[in-house]
Amino acid sequence: MTPRRQRMLAVGVILAGVAIAVAFALKAFRENLMMFYAPTQVASGEAPVGHPFRLGGLVTIGSVQRVPGELDVSFVLTDLKHDIKVAYSGILPDLFREGQGIIAHGTLGTDGVFHADEVLAKHDESYTPPEVEGALKAAREDPSPPK
Amino acid sequence: MIPELGHFALILAFCLALAQAGFALTGAHWNRVAWMNVARPAAAGQFVFVALSFGCLAWAFLHNDFTVAYVAQNSNSALPAPYKVAAVWGAHEGSLLLWVLVQAIWTIAVCALSRSLPHRFAARVIGVLGLVSAGFMLFALATSNAFERLVPAAVEGRDLNPILQDPALAIHPPVLYTGYVGFSVAFAFAIAAMLEGHLDSAWARWTRPWTTGAWCFLTVGIALGSWWAYYELGWGGWWFWDAVENASFMPWLAGTALIHSLAVTEKRGLFKSWTLLLAITAFSLSLLGTFLVRSGVLISVHAFASDPARGKYILLFLGTTIGIALLLYAWRAPRLKSEAGFMPVSRETFLLANNVLLIVAMALILLGTLYPLFLDYFGLVKQSVGPPYFEFVFLIPMIPLVLLLGAGMHAAWKRADASELLRFVRVPLVLALIAAVAVPWLVYGRNTVLTAVGVLAAVWVMASAWLAPISRWRQKRRLDAVPRAVMGMSLAHFGLGVFILGVTIAKSFSVEQDIPLQRAQSAHAGAYEFVFQGVEPRKGPNYEATRGTIEVRHGEDMVTILHPEKRTYLVQRNPMTESDIDASLSRDLYVALGEDVGNNAWSVRVQYKPLVRLIWLGALLMACGGLVAVSDRRYRRATVVAPEAARSLAQEA
Numbered sequence: 001m002t003p004r005r006q007r008m009l010a011v012g013v014i015l016a017g018v019a020i021a022v023a024f025a026l027k028a029f030r031e032n033l034m035m036f037y038a039p040t041q042v043a044s045g046e047a048p049v050g051h052p053f054r055l056g057g058l059v060t061i062g063s064v065q066r067v068p069g070e071l072d073v074s075f076v077l078t079d080l081k082h083d084i085k086v087a088y089s090g091i092l093p094d095l096f097r098e099g100q101g102i103i104a105h106g107t108l109g110t111d112g113v114f115h116a117d118e119v120l121a122k123h124d125e126s127y128t129p130p131e132v133e134g135a136l137k138a139a140r141e142d143p144s145p146p147k
Numbered sequence: 148m149i150p151e152l153g154h155f156a157l158i159l160a161f162c163l164a165l166a167q168a169g170f171a172l173t174g175a176h177w178n179r180v181a182w183m184n185v186a187r188p189a190a191a192g193q194f195v196f197v198a199l200s201f202g203c204l205a206w207a208f209l210h211n212d213f214t215v216a217y218v219a220q221n222s223n224s225a226l227p228a229p230y231k232v233a234a235v236w237g238a239h240e241g242s243l244l245l246w247v248l249v250q251a252i253w254t255i256a257v258c259a260l261s262r263s264l265p266h267r268f269a270a271r272v273i274g275v276l277g278l279v280s281a282g283f284m285l286f287a288l289a290t291s292n293a294f295e296r297l298v299p300a301a302v303e304g305r306d307l308n309p310i311l312q313d314p315a316l317a318i319h320p321p322v323l324y325t326g327y328v329g330f331s332v333a334f335a336f337a338i339a340a341m342l343e344g345h346l347d348s349a350w351a352r353w354t355r356p357w358t359t360g361a362w363c364f365l366t367v368g369i370a371l372g373s374w375w376a377y378y379e380l381g382w383g384g385w386w387f388w389d390a391v392e393n394a395s396f397m398p399w400l401a402g403t404a405l406i407h408s409l410a411v412t413e414k415r416g417l418f419k420s421w422t423l424l425l426a427i428t429a430f431s432l433s434l435l436g437t438f439l440v441r442s443g444v445l446i447s448v449h450a451f452a453s454d455p456a457r458g459k460y461i462l463l464f465l466g467t468t469i470g471i472a473l474l475l476y477a478w479r480a481p482r483l484k485s486e487a488g489f490m491p492v493s494r495e496t497f498l499l500a501n502n503v504l505l506i507v508a509m510a511l512i513l514l515g516t517l518y519p520l521f522l523d524y525f526g527l528v529k530q531s532v533g534p535p536y537f538e539f540v541f542l543i544p545m546i547p548l549v550l551l552l553g554a555g556m557h558a559a560w561k562r563a564d565a566s567e568l569l570r571f572v573r574v575p576l577v578l579a580l581i582a583a584v585a586v587p588w589l590v591y592g593r594n595t596v597l598t599a600v601g602v603l604a605a606v607w608v609m610a611s612a613w614l615a616p617i618s619r620w621r622q623k624r625r626l627d628a629v630p631r632a633v634m635g636m637s638l639a640h641f642g643l644g645v646f647i648l649g650v651t652i653a654k655s656f657s658v659e660q661d662i663p664l665q666r667a668q669s670a671h672a673g674a675y676e677f678v679f680q681g682v683e684p685r686k687g688p689n690y691e692a693t694r695g696t697i698e699v700r701h702g703e704d705m706v707t708i709l710h711p712e713k714r715t716y717l718v719q720r721n722p723m724t725e726s727d728i729d730a731s732l733s734r735d736l737y738v739a740l741g742e743d744v745g746n747n748a749w750s751v752r753v754q755y756k757p758l759v760r761l762i763w764l765g766a767l768l769m770a771c772g773g774l775v776a777v778s779d780r781r782y783r784r785a786t787v788v789a790p791e792a793a794r795s796l797a798q799e800a
Binding site: 036090 | 661
C-alpha cells in the first residue's frame with residue numbers, strides 16, 4: 001500500500017468510527033429524552049401509556065396511603081384541575097409531604113394509575129419545581145371545566 | 148458599621164481592579180513602563196480590600212448580626228461557629244464574594260511569581276485578570292449586595308440550609324472555586340499571547356503550572372462534592388449527571404484537554420491555536436457553569452433563590468468574555484504557525500486523540516445539559532435528559548481514550564516505533580487482560596463484558612503508568628533520576644486507573660436494598676446481614692434526631708454497629724437523612740433510615756458497595772499527581788531557556 005492509500009484508509013476508519021459513535025449517541029439521546037406531563041395533560045390522553053415520563057403536581061392533602069409495615073405507598077398528584085393516583089414502592093424523599101410540589105418518574109398503567117419508580121422532592125420546603133408551577137398555571141388558565 | 152465598611156471596601160476593590168486592568172493593558176499596548184508598574188500594586192490593593200470586605204461579612208456572621216439580610220437568611224445564633232464561617236458562602240451573595248476573593252488570591256499569586264516573565268507580557272496577564280475581577284465585582288455590587296441591611300432587623304436567623312451543615316460541603320465551594328477561577332489565569336495567558344501575536348514554547352511552560360494547579364483544585368472540588376452527595380444527599384449515589392454536576396465536570400474535561408495540549412505546545416511548539424482555543428473554552432465553561440448554577444435556570448440545591456437580573460448579567464458577562472476572546476482569536480490565531488510536523492505514530496498523535504476524545508465527551512455532556520434548557524426557554528416541551536444518556540455517551544469516547552492512554556504516555560515525540568512501543572507495554576497489557584477475565588470472577592463470583600472492559604482499562608492504565616519511572620530508575624538507580632513531571636504524570640494516570648477500578652467494581656457489584664424492618668428483623672446485602680435494633684430520640688446542638696441502631700454481621704462475626712439518623716433542624720424544620728457508613732478500602736457498608744412506615748417498622752436502605760472509596764481516592768491521586776508535576780524544577784527556572792536547551796529538555800522529559 002502506498003502511504004497515500006494508507007492515509008486514506010486511516011481517515012476512512014476514523015470517519016466510520018465517528019459516524020458509528022454519533023449514531024449511538026443520538027440514539028441514546030432520543031431514548032433518554034424524558035417528557036414532563038401535568039395531570040391535566042395525562043387526563044386528556046396526551047401522555048403515553050407504558051412509556052416512561054415525568055409527572056409533576058402537588059400532593060393532595062390527605063391522599064397519602066400506606067400499607068402498614070410495607071414500603072408500598074400511594075398518593076394523589078393534582079394540578080388543581082385533574083388528579084392522578086400515583087403508586088410507589090420505596091423510600092420517599094425527606095421533603096415529600098402533603099401539599100408539597102413533587103415530580104415522579106415512572107409509567108402510566110392501563111388502569112390510569114401512575115407507577116412511579118422514583119419520587120423527587122427538592123431541598124427547600126418553600127420550593128415548588130418550576131415544571132409543577134408551570135403546570136399549575138396552565139391548569140388555572142385552562143378554560144375547560146375541571147374533571 | 149462593619150457591614151457598610153465591607154461594602155465600601157468592595158467598591159474600592161472594584162475601582163482598583165479597573166485601575167489594574169486599565170493601566171496594565173494600555174501601558175503594555177503603548178509600552179509605558181510606568182503605567183505597567185501600576186498593575187502589581189493595584190492588584191495587591193485589590194486583594195487587601197476584597198479580603199477586608201470578605202472579613203467584614205464573616206465578622207457579621209460570627210457576631211450574629213441579623214441586621215444584615217444575608218446573615219439573617221443564612222445563619223442562626225445556635226449554628227456552630229465553623230458553619231457560621233462556611234455560611235458566608237452558603238448562598239448566592241456570599242459565594243460571589245468568595246469567588247472574587249479567590250480571584251484576587253490567584254491574581255496576587257500571578258503577580259508574585261511572574262517577575263521573571265517579559266514585562267509587557269506579565270502586564271497583559273495581570274490586566275486581563277483585572278478585567279475578569281472587575282466583571283465579577285460589578286456583578287456583586289450591581290445585583291448581589293451581601294451587606295444589605297434588613298429593616299426591621301431579624302431577632303433570629305433563618306439558619307443555614309441543614310444539608311449544607313457538613314464538613315465536606317463547607318470546604319467544597321472554596322476548593323471548587325479555586326479550580327474554576329484558576330482557569331482564568333490560563334485564559335489571561337491566552338489573551339495576553341494573542342495580544343502579543345506571539346506564542347512559543349516558553350509561553351506554554353509558563354502557562355502549564357498554573358493550568359495544572361487550577362485543574363488539581365477543580366479535581367478535588369468535584370471529588371468533595373461527589374463524596375458529600377454520596378453520604379449526605381444521594382442515598383449512596385456518587386454522581387447523578389445533574390446539570391450542576393455537569394457544569395463543574397465540563398470545565399474539568401476541557402481543562403484536562405488543555406493540560407495535555409499544553410504539553411505538546413511546550414515540547415514541540417505544535418497545536419498553538421488549539422491550545423489557545425482550549426484555554427478560552429475551559430474558562431468559558433467555568434463561566435457557563437456559574438451561569439447555570441446561579442441564574443436559577445436549573446433546579447438544584449445550588450440554585451439559590453434567584454433573581455432574573457442576575458441570570459441576565461452573567462449571560463451578558465459570559466457573552467462579552469467569549470465574544471471578545473473569540474474575536475481576538477479569529478484575528479490573531481492565524482498568525483501563530485507551527486513549523487514542526489509529526490508522524491502518524493507519535494506522542495503528538497496520541498495527545499491529539501486524547502484532546503479530540505475529551506472534547507467529544509465534553510460536547511456530548513454539553514448537549515445533554517443545555518438541550519432541555521433551550522427547549523424550555525423557547526417555550527417548547529418540558530423535557531429532561533436522563534442519566535442513562537450521559538452514562539452511555541460518556542463511555543463512547545472514554546473507552547478508546549483510556550485504552551490509548553496506556554500506550555500513548557510512552558510513545559516518543561515526533562516519531563515512535565509501533566512495535567517497540569508494543570514491546571515496552573507488553574507486561575501491563577498481559578496483566579490487564581488476565582485481570583479483566585479473572586479478577587471479577589475470582590473475587591466477586593461473576594463477570595460481564597462491561598465489567599471486564601472496565602477492569603481491563605483500569606489495570607492497563609495503573610500498571611502502564613509506572614513503566615516510565617521504573618525504566619528511568621533502572622537506568623540510573625537513583626530516585627531523583629525521575630523528573631517530577633514524569634512522576635506527577637505517572638501518579639495522575641495511576642489515579643485515573645484507580646478511579647476506573649472503583650467505578651467499575653462499585654457499579655457492577657453493589658447491592659442495594661430498601662426494606663421495611665421491625666426490631667430484630669434483618670436485611671442482607673452481599674455477605675453481610677444488617678439487624679435492625681430499633682430507634683431512639685437524640686438531641687443535637689441545633690437539631691433533634693431519631694437515631695436508629697443497626698448491627699452488621701458477617702456470618703457469626705459482628706462487624707460494626709451503625710447509627711443512621713433522621714434529623715429535624717429546629718429552625719427550618721426540614722427532615723434530613725443522616726446516613727451511617729462503615730468504610731474501608733475494600734467495601735462500604737451504607738445504612739440510611741427512611742421513615743416510620745407503621746406497624747412498628749421503619750423503612751431502611753442498606754447497601755454493600757465494594758471498592759467505592761477508590762473513586763475519590765483515584766481523584767485525589769490525580770490531583771496529587773498534578774501537584775507533583777507543578778513542582779517540577781523546570782517551571783522554577785527563572786531565565787528564559789534558549790531554544791537549543793529547550794530542545795534537549797524536550798528529549799529528556
